[in-house]
Amino acid sequence: MEELAKEAGIPVRTVRFYRERGLISPPRREGRIAWYDDHHLARLRTIAGLLERGHTLTGIADLARTFESGRDVAEVLGLGEPTEETPVRLTPERLADYFEGEVTPENLAAALDLGYLATDGDEIVHMSRRLLEVSAELVREGVPLATVLSAARRVREHADALAELFVSALEAHSDEREPPQLRPLARAVVDAELSMALDRRLRHENTDRPPRGPAS
Structure with a gap:
């Protein structure tokens, strides 16, 4: 423990306290x-x-328990299916920087359940750089991460339905497992x-919005 504390640059009593709190194994x-x-x-x-x-x-203890109960990379990628998405490896600190103030046990559990996050040793892996960047941008625009993840779950349902539609339509006329044009x-x-x-929705919103009154 003394050697570990020295390497980490903290007092031995702090390491002992973390151990007693279950923050380290x-x-x-x-x-x-x-x-x-x-x-x-x-x-x-x-x-x-x-x-x-x-x-x-x-909060860190809660995050650790939530994360350690999540799925690892081998489980998420175990099927070996083709993908165009690029995984991103992150430290917990880097993940906190992406979503400052929004990395809670509840949000972490939701991201793990969606398959956005997985573990690989001491690292966190986000399964899609594009989704990571878009999610972080939405949070920076003021949308709570919980709302982003809730919307993502609904988008996932629609995306699965669309994928089934396209695959069924092309498979009916092709002998290939994944036609190159799919x-x-x-x-x-x-x-x-x-x-x-989006055009229709925005036109509808603008039509329903009352006109501004004259400036006073």
Whole structure:
């Protein structure tokens, strides 16, 4: 423990306190010798980084329990299906920077359940760089992360239905498991339809909005 504390740059009593609070896992024991490893050091550095970003020890403990109960990368990617999405590896501190003040156990659990996040050792993996960036931008625009994740769940349902529609339509006329034109055609149709749907929605909103009165 003394060596671990020295490497982490914190007092031994702090390491002991974190251990008692369950913030770091027990060491591996061989007789009377307790062995701490790189995993413990990484966890201590994560705790320090999150404390610097304003998280409380209670909040960090809640986040750790939520995250450790989530799925790992092997489980999420175990099917080996083709994907165009690029995973992003993050430290917990970096994830907190993306969604400042919004990384709560509830939001973390929702992201894990959606399959957006997974674990790989001491790292967090977001399964799509595009979704990570868009989600962070929405939060910066003032949309709560809980609202973003709730909307994502509804979008997932519609996206699954659209995928089934396109796959069924093309599979009926092709012997290939994934016809090469499937993804570009599906994206083009959905992008055009969504663009027109936004036009209709915005026109409807502008029509229903009462006119501004004269300036006083």
